[in-house]
Amino acid sequence: MSNEQNRTDEELARAAKGGDADAYDALVRRYLRPAMALAWQYTRRVEDAEDVVQEGFHRAVRALSDYDDRRPFSAWFYTIVRNVARTAISKDGRRAALAPLTLLEDEPPAPSPPDAIAAGDVARAIEDLAPMQQACVRLCHLEGFTSIEAGAMLGVSEGTVRTHLHRARKQLRTAMDPRQGMLQ
Amino acid sequence: MMAENPNSNLPQDPEYWAGLASRIREDAAGPLVAYAAAQEGWYDVLSERAAWLVAASAAAMVILWLALPSNDSVAFRWMERSLAPDGVAGSLVGGPTPPSVEVLMAQFRPASLDEARR
Incomplete structure (x- = not known):
């Protein structure tokens, strides 16, 4: 077990390629939760x-x-996970319309902040962020991943994640104006 | 596995994750067995290098043939003597009486010594 913990992902994958079930188990343990967090952003x-x-x-x-x-x-x-998730939501038109996680840099403007304030909670304010900002906020602030990990999951650089987080925080601060400090 | 996170949208029950991981591992059992079976054996390594090994063996045979001593070399004469029928050995093994020490010693006396005596 400890042997597997010291090995890199690539070493484990190479071993799994040779039929090493323990190495594959270690990869599953490492990637199960991040993969679920990523898939949830879509579904x-x-x-x-x-x-x-x-x-x-x-x-x-x-x-x-x-x-x-x-x-x-x-x-x-x-x-692979992102491709599977995209296929899954494209098959399910209802959720695809609800959660189209776009990875484009130029995102559509988010709904106006006052609506989020009227809804009255942070979760709703996050829902109103642009999809990529939502994903970054959820992965980094709610699921506890680092910006490097979130970047790998979303297929973007760490810098891009930081940029999205910065924009998201700015927008959330505006939206949550009466309660500034909640997200500090 | 990450620590429990109350803000997470994901299940926090460790049993949930253990069950999911178990199902994923079960699903992978077939391909992993196939990967293990497809691993190369020592004979695969040999067969991959068969042409090179044949060429190397042929080269080694040629080198050995070239390195054989010539007919008039000392080594060849020793080899010839060792391969030739040995009358002393025959009498030692099959004769009614063993050969004398003088006869045995005569076998290994250098020819030059005999010539010098004369």
């Missing part, structure tokens, strides 16, 4: 996120023979 339902994650791991283990272990495992794996 907004734990059950659906679970399906996405299971399918993501299913595809990943079958594609391991094609994985180039000179490249980061995290980027490769999260790309």
Whole structure:
């Protein structure tokens, strides 16, 4: 067990490629929760996120023979999870309309802050952020991942995550103006 | 696994995560067994290098042939003597009486010594 903990993702993936079940277990332990958090950003339902994650791991283990272990495992794996999640929400038109997590830099303007204030809670204010800002805030502030981890999960750089967080905080501060300091 | 986080949208029950991980591991069992079976054996490594090994063996045979002593070399004469039928050895093994020490010693006396005596 401790042996697996000391190995890098790439070393574990290389071992799993050779049929090492313990190495694969270690990868599952490392990536299960981040993958669920990422999938949730798309599906907004734990059950659906679970399906996405299971399918993501299913595809990943079958594609391991094609994985180039000179490249980061995290980027490769999260790309699979994002693709599965996009496919899942595109099949489900209702949720796709509710949670289109766009990874574009130019995001649509978020709804006006006063609406969020009227709703009266932080969760609603976060809902009103642009999708990428929501994802960054949820992953970094609610799920506890670092901006580096969130960047890997979302397929963007750490700097991009920080930029989204900065914009999101600014907007949330404005939206939560009477209660400034809540998100400090 | 990350620590419990009350703000998380994800389940906090450790059993939930253990169950999910278990299902994912079960799902991966087939492919992992296939990967293990596809691993190379020592004979695969040899077969990959078969052409090189044949060439190396042929080269080694040629080198050995070239390195054989010539007919008139001392080494060849020693080899010839060792391979030739040995009358003393025959009498030692099959004769009614063993050969004398003088006869045995005569086998290993250098020819030059005999010539010098004369």
